Amino acid sequence: MLLLIGGTMRKIDVSDVVVALTGAGVSAESGVPTFRGEDGLWQRYRAEDLATPSAFMRDPKLVWEWYDWRRGLIAKCKPNRAHLTLAEIEQTLGPDGFFLITQNVDGLHHAAGSRQLVEIHGDIWRMWCVRCGYEVEDHTVPLPELPPKCPRCGALMRPGVVWFGETPMGMDRAFAAARTADMFLVIGTSGVVYPAAELPTIAHKAGAYVVEFNLKRTPISSYADEVILGPVGETLPEWWEKARPESR
Numbered sequence: 001m002l003l004l005i006g007g008t009m010r011k012i013d014v015s016d017v018v019v020a021l022t023g024a025g026v027s028a029e030s031g032v033p034t035f036r037g038e039d040g041l042w043q044r045y046r047a048e049d050l051a052t053p054s055a056f057m058r059d060p061k062l063v064w065e066w067y068d069w070r071r072g073l074i075a076k077c078k079p080n081r082a083h084l085t086l087a088e089i090e091q092t093l094g095p096d097g098f099f100l101i102t103q104n105v106d107g108l109h110h111a112a113g114s115r116q117l118v119e120i121h122g123d124i125w126r127m128w129c130v131r132c133g134y135e136v137e138d139h140t141v142p143l144p145e146l147p148p149k150c151p152r153c154g155a156l157m158r159p160g161v162v163w164f165g166e167t168p169m170g171m172d173r174a175f176a177a178a179r180t181a182d183m184f185l186v187i188g189t190s191g192v193v194y195p196a197a198e199l200p201t202i203a204h205k206a207g208a209y210v211v212e213f214n215l216k217r218t219p220i221s222s223y224a225d226e227v228i229l230g231p232v233g234e235t236l237p238e239w240w241e242k243a244r245p246e247s248r
Ligand code: BV8
Pocket: 022, 023, 024, 025, 026, 028, 029, 034, 035, 036, 037, 040, 051, 103, 104, 105, 121, 161, 162, 163, 164, 165, 166, 167, 168, 171, 187, 188, 189, 190, 191, 192, 193, 194, 195, 213, 214, 215, 216, 218, 230, 231, 232, 233
């Protein structure tokens, strides 16, 4: 049951450009552990120990053991109704009417059918060579050798994700989308990691109508036009059925 805090519910107009930003919460109901929840990944590990370039150079095997474990976990996970609803929104509004920015590296949005998509923190299924730049998409779980070596030059391969201190990918497209959105959906993110966490503020300041979907309030809630609390696998499909444009 959708718990709408504040304001009424705004419908999507056929001329609207809708942009969505997702975080680990959109994949939680698929079984992918979030980062900062009670059972979060960062509870058991310290991000500084694992998700940084210096951690990798210091102990590539330890970092790869963590990513190999996560890849094994994610390989069993399927897109949930929130991922599928976002793919349906893209289908309904068309490629010019919808754009999805995700912080997630699990690939579940792509698996659900989303194509107007930028994965600003990278993709756990890609890896590249630290020396010659050879890059590959690899779904092998578990990996036969940790850390994996480059098949071309023999140097270390690294996970295809963006670590703390590294520049997120596609931020030019993400910033542009936030500035031009008529409606900005913020889905399953604690809003603590920058520059991703800046996107909803940019959209709000540019006049977008902001709708937040989460289990609980976050720093974004204070300026969101609508805050919809509940498991997003239920709240997002429910919201979409009420908000979708009439003629589509
Ligand atoms: C950058 C990929 C410069 C790897 C990740 C001090 C020192 C050093 C750096 C900094 C510093 N202070 C600030 C920084 C910058 C730093 C940063 O923000 N640190 C934070 C922690 C303070 N950022 C960076 O370093 C970034 N790079 O700044 O470069 C720059 C700046 C501008 C332009 C160009 C360059 C790089 C950040 C990327 C780091 N990589 N991951 C990997 O995955 O292993 S971050 C990691 O956190 C994930 O990507 C994750 O997506 C992301 C954000 O977390 P969330 O997705 O929000 O997940 P979380 O668990 O936190 O929250 C889940 C939410 O879902 C909760 O609210 C929960 O209530 C909700 N939820 C749960 N279940 C459900 C649900 N909601 C609905 N339904 C449910 N069922």
